[in-house]
Amino acid sequence: AQTVGRDGDGVVTVGGIPVTRLAEEFGTPTYVMDEADFRARARAWRTAFGHEADVFYAGKAFLSRAVVRWLHEEGLNLDVCSGGELATALSAGMPADRIAFHGNNKSTEEIHRAIDAGVGRIVLDSFQEIVRVAHIASSLGKRQRVQIRITVGVEAHTHEFIATAHEDQKFGIPLAGGQAAEAVRRALQLDGLELIGIHSHIGSQIFDMSGFEVAAHRVVGLLKDIRDEHGVELPEIDLGGGLGIAYTSDDDPSEPHEIAKALTEIVSRECDAAKLRTPRISVEPGRAIVGPTAFTLYEVGTIKPLDGLRTYVSVDGGMSDNIRTALYDAEYSVALVSRTSDAEPMLARVVGKHCESGDIVVKDAFLPADVAPGDLIAVPATGAYCRSMASNYNHVLRPPVVAVNDGEARVIVRRETEEDLLRLDVG
Ligand code: LLP
Numbered sequence: 001a002q003t004v005g006r007d008g009d010g011v012v013t014v015g016g017i018p019v020t021r022l023a024e025e026f027g028t029p030t031y032v033m034d035e036a037d038f039r040a041r042a043r044a045w046r047t048a049f050g051h052e053a054d055v056f057y058a059g060k061a062f063l064s065r066a067v068v069r070w071l072h073e074e075g076l077n078l079d080v081c082s083g084g085e086l087a088t089a090l091s092a093g094m095p096a097d098r099i100a101f102h103g104n105n106k107s108t109e110e111i112h113r114a115i116d117a118g119v120g121r122i123v124l125d126s127f128q129e130i131v132r133v134a135h136i137a138s139s140l141g142k143r144q145r146v147q148i149r150i151t152v153g154v155e156a157h158t159h160e161f162i163a164t165a166h167e168d169q170k171f172g173i174p175l176a177g178g179q180a181a182e183a184v185r186r187a188l189q190l191d192g193l194e195l196i197g198i199h200s201h202i203g204s205q206i207f208d209m210s211g212f213e214v215a216a217h218r219v220v221g222l223l224k225d226i227r228d229e230h231g232v233e234l235p236e237i238d239l240g241g242g243l244g245i246a247y248t249s250d251d252d253p254s255e256p257h258e259i260a261k262a263l264t265e266i267v268s269r270e271c272d273a274a275k276l277r278t279p280r281i282s283v284e285p286g287r288a289i290v291g292p293t294a295f296t297l298y299e300v301g302t303i304k305p306l307d308g309l310r311t312y313v314s315v316d317g318g319m320s321d322n323i324r325t326a327l328y329d330a331e332y333s334v335a336l337v338s339r340t341s342d343a344e345p346m347l348a349r350v351v352g353k354h355c356e357s358g359d360i361v362v363k364d365a366f367l368p369a370d371v372a373p374g375d376l377i378a379v380p381a382t383g384a385y386c387r388s389m390a391s392n393y394n395h396v397l398r399p400p401v402v403a404v405n406d407g408e409a410r411v412i413v414r415r416e417t418e419e420d421l422l423r424l425d426v427g
Contacts, residue, residue, distance in 0.1 A: 014034055015034055017404050019376055019378065023338075025409065027400075028299040029315065030296070030415075038289070039074055041289045042289055053260070055283055056077040061388060069092055078099050079099075081102040086114060096117045101122045103123075123147045125149050127182075143191065146196065149171065150174070151172040153167055184226055188232070197236030198238075216270055220276065236279050236280045236282065245287055291383045295380045296378065296382045297337070297376060299315065299316050300372065301373055303371065310347045310364075314352070315361065316353060318396070319359040320390055321398065325360050325363060333380060354393055
């Protein structure tokens with residue numbers, strides 16, 4: 001978060017509020033989100049792309065009604081990928097025509113609801129869905145604006161589970177073997193569809209722009225083939241999300257304006273070479289907007305020094321509020337935030353309270369050797385894919401999200417309660 005400092009007692013403050021006060025008022029663990037930072041990042045993406053491009057925030061990274069309102073106010077659009085995300089977006093007043101609907105297996109009911117609500121675009125992900133969406137749109141007397149998601153065959157340099165444009169995975173329609181061209185042929189024939197563009201998302205937590213370059217080259221190649229075969233120039237291309245953020249000081253992400261410049265230059269260069277009108281570009285950053293804006297505040301519980309190895313520092317949450325370390329071997333950092341300490345650094349592993357040894361939040365970290373039960377520690381950069389992927393494993397209650405801004409803190413997603421848990425258990 002941007003507005004982080006320390007007060008006179010050495011307590012870390014965010015948005016002008018000491019973390020000790022946040023812990024007292026809201027308990028721990030808590031995701032603390034810096035609203036000013038979120039808005040600044042959203043705005044930076046918006047202004048970097050200007051009026052020639054659209055920014056769709058990827059709601060899967062983190063979605064709540066407050067966030068939808070901030071995005072709306074900052075002029076961003078929204079990418080949703082389930083009925084639940086759609087419902088959240090609509091209930092917070094995001095205009096339907098600024099919503100894109102994604103997913104590799106949207107249900108008939110979800111498609112119906114999205115078209116009925118008037119979403120700005122549905123991103124078609126399979127041959128079956130082309131027919132399904134066309135059919136439902138026609139039955140509602142509508143012509144739905146759609147893009148076709150293609151897989152361009154790029155190996156993005158990221159974890160296998162979050163790379164999405166290589167051939168052997170479930171998303172999109174392969175460019176290879178003329179399948180994408182065939183999908184376009186079919187979509188253009190159906191009355192219920194207005195094909196507005198081609199979509200490509202190559203993966204997530206990417207730093208190297210070369211994957212986007214190859215993707216843009218191949219998408220523009222398809223646009224050219226479409227023009228040659230059908231005499232139509234599709235007006236839009238979407239290059240997806242996936243821009244990496246700094247989880248540790250080893251990562252060095254680009255700024256939105258650098259990314260915008262690189263992407264728009266690649267697309268216009270490719271289009272000039274193909275003698276195509278440059279289409280309107282859209283992008284779908286999730287992590288890059290919300291990731292750095294929140295940290296998780298934990299209270300230290302038991303501490304177990306293992307001679308010659310490391311010290312296990314247990315916190316009051318764990319893999320239920322941050323599955324990324326266990327799932328992707330993700331790296332995080334940690335800091336003591338409720339006080340300063342002059343003690344020697346000690347090699348620590350921050351672990352949770354769950355019943356398995358893979359329940360690790362921060363694999364390798366240095367904490368002051370005098371860290372003690374009751375101290376507060378913070379794990380930065382947990383705004384993306386932590387609350388949104390949180391679980392109730394071991395019936396641990398999911399933490400709240402508290403937004404801080406200008407000296408004020410308010411709950412935007414409340415802490416789960418045992419009543420919440422038991423309400424679903426109707427046996
Ligand atoms: N657009 C599409 C079509 C996507 O599938 C995704 C992410 C995004 C945009 C946003 O990507 P971002 O800018 O946030 O990287 N749970 C994983 C990440 C999964 C990403 C899935 N799709 C993680 O925690 O790293």
